[in-house]
Amino acid sequence: MQNENPIRDLQHIPAALQPLMNALCEVGAELAHTIQRGPLGGALGASVGENLGGDTQKALDVMADDAFAEKLKTADVRWYASEEQDDVVELDPNGTYALAIDPLDGSSNIDVNVSIGTIFSIFDAKADGDASFLRPANEQLGGGYIIYGPQTMLVVTFGKGTQEYLLDPDSKQFVLVDEAVKVPQTSREFAINASNYRHWPKPIRAYIDDCLAGEEGPRESNFNMRWVASLVAETHRILTRGGVFLYPGDSRKGYEQGRLRMIYECAPIGFVIEQAGGLATDAQDPILSKTADKLHARTPFVFGSTDKVSRVAAYHDLPEQEVNALFGNRGLFRV
Numbered sequence: 024m025q026n027e028n029p030i031r032d033l034q035h036i037p038a039a040l041q042p043l044m045n046a047l048c049e050v051g052a053e054l055a056h057t058i059q060r061g062p063l064g065g066a067l068g069a070s071v072g073e074n075l076g077g078d079t080q081k082a083l084d085v086m087a088d089d090a091f092a093e094k095l096k097t098a099d100v101r102w103y104a105s106e107e108q109d110d111v112v113e114l115d116p117n118g119t120y121a122l123a124i125d126p127l128d129g130s131s132n133i134d135v136n137v138s139i140g141t142i143f144s145i146f147d148a149k150a151d152g153d154a155s156f157l158r159p160a161n162e163q164l165g166g167g168y169i170i171y172g173p174q175t176m177l178v179v180t181f182g183k184g185t186q187e188y189l190l191d192p193d194s195k196q197f198v199l200v201d202e203a204v205k206v207p208q209t210s211r212e213f214a215i216n217a218s219n220y221r222h223w224p225k226p227i228r229a230y231i232d233d234c235l236a237g238e239e240g241p242r243e244s245n246f247n248m249r250w251v252a253s254l255v256a257e258t259h260r261i262l263t264r265g266g267v268f269l270y271p272g273d274s275r276k277g278y279e280q281g282r283l284r285m286i287y288e289c290a291p292i293g294f295v296i297e298q299a300g301g302l303a304t305d306a307q308d309p310i311l312s313k314t315a316d317k318l319h320a321r322t323p324f325v326f327g328s329t330d331k332v333s334r335v336a337a338y339h340d341l342p343e344q345e346v347n348a349l350f351g352n353r354g355l356f357r358v
């Protein structure tokens with residue numbers, strides 16, 4: 024499948040970034056096809072190694088990484104930083120851009136036919152590879168993701184709102200379907216891996232306790248819970264119907280800063296969410312104000328509808344006796 028322009032509607036994409044975006048989408052469309060063929064194309068979920076973050080690499084992780092790195096060599100990209108590579112790789116010494124990527128997000132869902140994705144972040148290239156990425160997230164030129172689900176979609180921002188494109192299975196082109204995506208502000212859903220409850224910091228436990236207490240608790244309202252275990256799928260749901268996502272730091276060894284990686288997961292998702300009118304933090308401070316201190320650095324991550332993300336931050340400012348109080352006594356948050 025070859026299309027001269029994998030993206031049909033280019034009007035929201037800065038001209039200089041169009042070759043890069045077309046390259047990303049060309050590989051994205053090919054990956055969507057590979058994923059749809061599933062086991063007919065080989066054992067996509069087979070374990071093939073381990074990356075620097077200690078995660079098992081699946082065949083599709085490596086396949087996706089190879090495909091993006093190869094295609095981006097001819098798309099004006101100088102520096103390539105991938106979840107699946109230990110160090111920054113130089114693709115084109117004359118390239119203008121630095122691209123960070125999670126080639127395949129939600130790897131644990133490959134074999135279970137649940138939505139997975141690709142997350143990417145674009146900076147202008149500096150002379151040094153590492154320095155091109157170890158900088159404030161608010162210097163991103165663009166950020167977004169491709170979700171491979173029942174529909175394959177591109178969601179991206181270049182700092183002027185968030186746009187959404189659908190891969191048309193007939194024309195095999197990404198077609199603009201929403202030029203100003205907005206995070207709904209009214210929602211009663213939260214997403215967190217609740218199996219880690221006992222490891223969470225107290226303010227996170229208190230926030231979730233109060234959601235679980237429902238109508239009888241200080242929120243005086245019932246909540247619903249979701250956990251897909253694909254960051255792209257959680258993001259897409261929150262962009263569509265609001266809510267809040269939390270992956271906090273916790274007391275497990277290696278999880279002090281949570282699980283998600285700053286440069287190629289949290290920074291671009293935070294950019295997309297903020298441009299859609301939501302908020303993204305490290306549980307307290309804006310994610311876009313943060314700078315990673317190393318390529319694969321992790322960070323706690325909370326994002327979604329503004330009031331909910333602000334409330335999570337506010338729980339961190341509660342006096343000790345309020346955080347420890349049973350929900351019925353957490354007076355500050357009644358109503």
Ligand SMILES: O=P(O)(O)OC[C@H]1O[C@](O)(COP(=O)(O)O)[C@@H](O)[C@@H]1O
Binds near residue numbers: 255
């Ligand atoms: O298995 P856990 O701890 O619930 O973590 C799930 C999270 O891990 C991730 O799968 C990490 O991404 P990768 O699959 O790219 O490593 C996220 O998509 C997801 O939000």
Ligand SMILES: [Mg+2]
Binds near residue numbers: 125127128129254
């Ligand atoms: Mg990921």
Ligand SMILES: [Mg+2]
Binds near residue numbers: 084126127129130
């Ligand atoms: Mg990944």
